[in-house]
Amino acid sequence: MNRGLLFVLSGPSGVGKGTVCAALRRKLPELVYSVSATTRSPRSGEADGVNYFFKTREQFLDMIARDALLEHAEYVGNYYGTPREFVEKTLSEGKDIILEIEVQGALKVKEKFPEGVFVFLLPPSLGELESRIVGRGTETQDKIDHRLSVAVEEMNLLSKYDYAVFNDEIDLACSRIQAIITAEHCKRERIQHKLFDELKSLTAANNGSER
């Protein structure tokens, strides 16, 4: 059985990663979504094991010590990390998985899974990015300023990614990501399709009969 493909959706805070991922999950129910562990407190409406596995700092450090995380990063004062076993199990079952994580963590995943597909989500403008963070209403002004300065540094790492996708409209961003997923499957099919084995044997047979 073919292993699944690993997709990583990254980009600055407030660009719409969570929103686009949620929309993508509705459109592509067969795509598996990795639930991260974090030390940040749950926001209203968030549930343990659904949005995140909410951990104390001690529990999180223990996960790091047990090598239970594929990657982890400290982001604006909290730890975030991807549980390793779930990702490996999903890929070995032949299912595609998507990680929605910040930029440093994504680059660490790239070191371990260079064959992964790395997608950077961009805002239509910096002004729109700020409006989205403010509009979400989850952050104090101090934290908004911090997230915006981190965002500018992060956008400078865009060249390390395979694809850039603008999140001007949620549906358009989803369609672009769906197109990337389809294209990556086509690429792999091109490498692995049994037609090439047939062509190889035929060419070898023809070469043999010419001698």
Ligand SMILES: Nc1nc2c(ncn2[C@@H]2O[C@H](COP(=O)(O)OP(=O)(O)O)[C@@H](O)[C@H]2O)c(=O)[nH]1
């Ligand atoms: N490295 C890493 N980043 C993560 C992980 N899970 C979530 N993040 C990122 O951490 C950042 C902060 O997440 P959160 O506090 O939920 O805020 P929001 O995504 O900006 O609403 C976002 O950029 C997330 O994509 C993870 O497992 N690893």
Ligand SMILES: Nc1ncnc2c1ncn2[C@@H]1O[C@H](COP(=O)(O)OP(=O)(O)O)[C@@H](O)[C@H]1O
């Ligand atoms: N294409 C879009 N157009 C307008 N608002 C958006 C769009 N995508 C996301 N948003 C809004 O921007 C805010 C931040 O989105 P969110 O998914 O929480 O970002 P992230 O997960 O990248 O931090 C939310 O209030 C969300 O509703």
